[in-house]
Amino acid sequence: MARKSGSSGEKTRVAVQEAAVTLFAKHGFAAVSMRQIASAVGVQAGALYLYTPDKQTLLYEILKNHMEHLLAAWAAENVSAEASPELRLEQFVRFHIAYHIERPERVFISYMELRNLDPDNFSRIEVLRREYEQIIEGILVEGQAHGCFVIDDARLTTMAMIAMLTGVSTWYREGGRLAPADIAQHYVDMAFRLGGGARLAHAAE
Amino acid sequence: MARKSGSSGEKTRVAVQEAAVTLFAKHGFAAVSMRQIASAVGVQAGALYLYTPDKQTLLYEILKNHMEHLLAAWAAENVSAEASPELRLEQFVRFHIAYHIERPERVFISYMELRNLDPDNFSRIEVLRREYEQIIEGILVEGQAHGCFVIDDARLTTMAMIAMLTGVSTWYREGGRLAPADIAQHYVDMAFRLGGGARLAHAAE
Structure with a gap:
């Protein structure tokens, strides 16, 4: 058909x-x-x-679109590869939080329904997730090389940072105690701490 | 009946x-x-x-048991209220990771199926979750008062730390690159960074 x-x-x-x-x-x-x-x-x-x-293809396409749009949206931020790792980390944190709190249902499905993907589809989504994780891992590793971050294990720090940032979308509600920009600023500070960097968040604005 | x-x-x-x-x-x-x-x-x-x-009661009892056992298991760790906030944070991190990686299915359901609880049951589970969150929030606030931690917002730091630690159970697999004790040690270090504390993890062992 x-x-x-x-x-x-x-x-x-x-x-x-x-x-x-x-x-x-x-x-x-x-x-x-x-x-x-x-x-x-x-x-x-x-x-x-x-x-x-079929329903499996529909789920796969939803998860694939979510990851592809996420990667495309980050690319569209046009963060220069020449920018300092500190500035790139700050931009990544603000981007990640803003993107995720606007799409709580898609974020929820993207974690929860991984279990329902066929193995081949799961592998394809994992490739895209890994590509996204490597953005932040790359920033941390480069920052480490430049001496602006001090990390013990780039992979674990990456997983910890993504879990910390994505966690916002599980509790964020519009009209809550803090506005999204204030939440993002706190998480920029916390990301710098986690990366062992100087707290340059405000200076980098 | x-x-x-x-x-x-x-x-x-x-x-x-x-x-x-x-x-x-x-x-x-x-x-x-x-x-x-x-x-x-x-x-x-x-x-x-x-x-x-009925199925609703069954779900509620699973989530309630999970939280009550978690709270009881923490109490059974017998961490003295007289112990330093640094030592209590370290023990909390080791406890939280060990407890959660042993029960990936219950952890998964406890987050995912909150949406399926009746409002009254949801409120009761929220009380238990809040009680657990306040363990770590209390440690951070006391550490701040003692000058061993430096945090901007105790509530956000708590949510960030719990998300970071619980995230381990989404990717941890037996026989992976790092043993649970090594993973826990890295997360103790990262929790200290996030809390703005000196990196006393090894010294506190």
């Missing part, structure tokens, strides 16, 4: 992904049927297959 | 929880039926209700 193309088909394809993200985040991948997704989009269950061959 | 009591009933109640933990972790709460749980335990579906009134 041919996939629908053209702007109306593309719009529906996006709507299918959006509906699946909402339903997967609420009920979990295994509990959601293609029929429920079709109903949320307002198309017949049979027509859904014009936009995605 | 009376709940079964006595040692055989208690054994089955534990088996029901264990089976539910495994199934919820694998498929998600919403996708698992009471019939599947009964089948995994080897009892008739009708008999399951002797051990738990």
Whole structure:
């Protein structure tokens, strides 16, 4: 069966992904049927297959899109490779927090539903996750070489830093005690501490 | 219907929880039926209700037990309130990592299935989670008062530290590059950095 193309088909394809993200985040991948997704989009269950061959592919595409958009959004920040590791770490922290608190459902699914990916799809997502992790690992290693960071184990520091930063999206609520920019500033400071760097966050602004 | 009591009933109640933990972790709460749980335990579906009134209560009891055991296990560490904040932070980090990497399924469910708790049950679990968070927040605040830690925001530092430490259970695999004790040592060092403390981890052993 041919996939629908053209702007109306593309719009529906996006709507299918959006509906699946909402339903997967609420009920979990295994509990959601293609029929429920079709109903949320307002198309017949049979027509859904014009936009995605099956639920596994739909999950894979959601996770792949999330990681590809994340990598593309970081690239679009245009952080110069010539910039100091301190400045790049600061920009990375602000970027990561802003990106993740805007997409709590996609972040949630990207961690939670890894268990439901087929092994091949899992491996492909792992490659993208590793690529993202290497951005921060690269900054830390270069900072170490330049003497501005002091780290014992670049890989563990990377995993610790990503967990610390992503954790914000599990508790952040709009209208809470701190505004996103204030939260980001605190996490910039904490990232510098974790990297053993001088607290240059404010100076680097 | 009376709940079964006595040692055989208690054994089955534990088996029901264990089976539910495994199934919820694998498929998600919403996708698992009471019939599947009964089948995994080897009892008739009708008999399951002797051990738990419904799936919601079962989920709540799993999450409550997890938090109560965690709090009890920390209490059993017998860390003296007279001990220095540095020593207590070190012991907390070692405890938290060891406890969490041994129970990846329960940790996973405790974060992921919060969304499926009824509001009242959610509030009760939040009280327990807050009680646990306050252990580390108390250590940090006291360390700040004693001048051994330097933190800007005790609440954010607490959330950052718990996310950083719990993150280990998402990637830790037996037989990996580092043994649990080595991982814990690195995280003790990183927790000291995050708390702005001197790196006394080795000295405190």
